[in-house]
């Protein structure tokens with residue numbers, strides 16, 4: 001009696017999916033098709049006097065409840081469901097081994113033909129069991145003109161499980177908690193904020209899960225200047241074992257490119273609003289590629305097909321289905337799947353306002369509703385129908401709670417058997433590759449990005465040349481007299497300000513990388529320290545180059561001290577100033593993720609640091625309570641060192657029209673400066689900024705909700 005529209009959907013061949021037959025047996029209880037044509041699902045759910053309706057075997061609610069109970073009984077029968085988790089934990093902890101992904105399409109048809117893909121290790125299969133998962137947040141709401149704190153339940157007693165070899169799709173209207181559920185599984189919600197249990201092969205979810213799972217989020221976070229192939233290749237080099245030969249990694253990347261339909265744009269840059277690149281749909285597929293290239297045994301995807309046309313969406317789903325067929329566990333969220341896509345989904349969860357209103361085989365969904373007597377319109381898939389109905393129901397007072405109540409009634413049998421779970425013990429996350437390999441790959445990626453970032457390389461070099469020419473011509477050939485001393489002092493101070501202030505232009509670039517860093521470290525692609533180290537080291541040659549360009553032009557034009565040692569010292573100091581400036585910008589970006597406040601803070605700090613450098617007001621004249629600003633100013637140390645470098649040989653400059661002589665360093669209270677100590681302090685400031693940046697990323701750079 002199934003709706004003809006759905007007869008084409010094959011019931012799952014697995015014996016687990018015997019739900020269809022079990023549901024058939026309930027039909028004699030309710031066979032009034034005429035009634036069903038008149039009522040939609042949401043119409044059938046009464047708002048008042050529901051208990052009476054439930055007792056009536058002819059009532060749709062009774063049928064709904066009955067179907068859920070049958071579903072629950074079937075869930076109990078399924079070998080890997082909640083009950084068996086408790087008794088077979090040891091067996092699950094071991095987990096069956098499944099085949100590595102093979103590139104040969106023939107192998108997709110018959111698992112026995114699956115070929116071993118050389119470098120990829122055999123994978124353990126993973127099963128995820130979610131039990132009574134509840135997540136609440138505190139929100140501020142306005143009540144009678146006053147702000148009060150209230151609890152909002154984002155997930156309410158969610159119980160579901162995902163098994164290897166299947167695609168589990170989470171459906172639900174917008175805001176129903178799909179992303180929240182995936183975030184909870186991905187370890188992005190602080191475990192202390194979650195009630196209930198998440199078991200992975202019978203063991204509580206812990207840090208290790210980050211390593212074995214890929215999480216494709218709704219937002220694409222990719223480097224715009226890398227090509228599709230480069231993006232996937234860097235991901236492969238970070239996440240596949242180091243022992244795997246480079247050629248095999250390349251082969252694997254080519255396979256992913258082919259399977260995700262990215263061949264035509266493999267060598268096109270990703271792009272962004274400024275750089276023309278691949279389309280939005282292609283970006284979505286690259287994001288998926290980044291997280292599937294290392295073949296994780298568990299794959300979580302938040303709306304992987306959003307923004308894709310129907311052909312691309314089907315292609316992506318076929319790829320995910322193939323991944324699942326090879327024994328991986330695939331969980332995804334989705335809106336409005338087509339008929340063809342529905343056929344690729346085996347298991348489903350339907351969420352409404354954080355509550356599960358259906359969990360079971362996709363094939364059973366059709367019967368679940370048709371057994372209740374509803375005929376779904378021809379133009380709709382069962383999911384569209386359920387979601388549309390659910391949205392209408394949720395608008396009614398107590399609408400959702402009635403659905404949920406009935407659903408929970410069906411789970412009584414399961415509630416009897418509670419699993420005793422010990423708290424997860426978080427151990428250090430295991431990484432696929434060594435720290436050294438991570439640092440090298442990240443440095444290489446940074447290098448490619450810097451070389452392709454015109455504003456960093458070309459524009460910065462041009463700025464150095466123009467800046468040096470302007471300063472050089474303004475203070476050209478400074479003499480060794482009072483005016484010359486003032487010129488040299490002004491040149492040194494302005495050159496420092498120029499170096500420090502212009503470095504803030506890299507702030508948006510660093511901030512734009514932040515999301516990529518968080519996504520990658522969230523899935524344990526590399527150590528934070530490898531990222532910090534590679535980021536700082538890779539820029540040093542560029543900074544040295546910039547300092548050299550500036551010094552080569554300006555030093556000779558102004559006519560600073562003509563000695564090899566003095567020139568080298570000047571160059572070294574200017575290079576260190578650029579390095580410190582960059583480290584400061586990076587630190588601010590690590591502490592404050594928003595561009596405007598980060599930039600404001602940086603500019604304010606630099607302005608006041610310049611004020612306290614000793615140029616505008618000498619140390620001896622600074623009030624004691626402001627001395628700390630003088631000592632923490634990144635301008636102070638290079639300013640003093642460069643002044644000493646320049647004037648140490650000019651013990652007495654002729655002052656006031658040959659009438660007096662003047663010891664410049666004593667006059668400026670700089671005679672006790674030790675230039676090499678200042679160089680040491682600048683290096684220490686650079687190092688401290690890097691360490692603080694690392695700490696800021698450790699504290700702020702985690703995708704954790706509380």
Ligand SMILES: Nc1ncnc2c1ncn2[C@@H]1O[C@H](COP(=O)(O)OP(=O)(O)OP(=O)(O)O)[C@@H](O)[C@H]1O
Nearest residue numbers: 137139152154172173174175176177178179180181
């Ligand atoms: N920190 C928070 N504080 C308050 N409400 C929140 C918070 N985080 C999420 N929510 C709310 O929780 C609900 C579920 O959000 P979630 O992103 O999981 O929905 P979704 O089903 O994935 O939606 P969509 O399909 O639109 O992506 C939404 O109503 C959202 O506004």
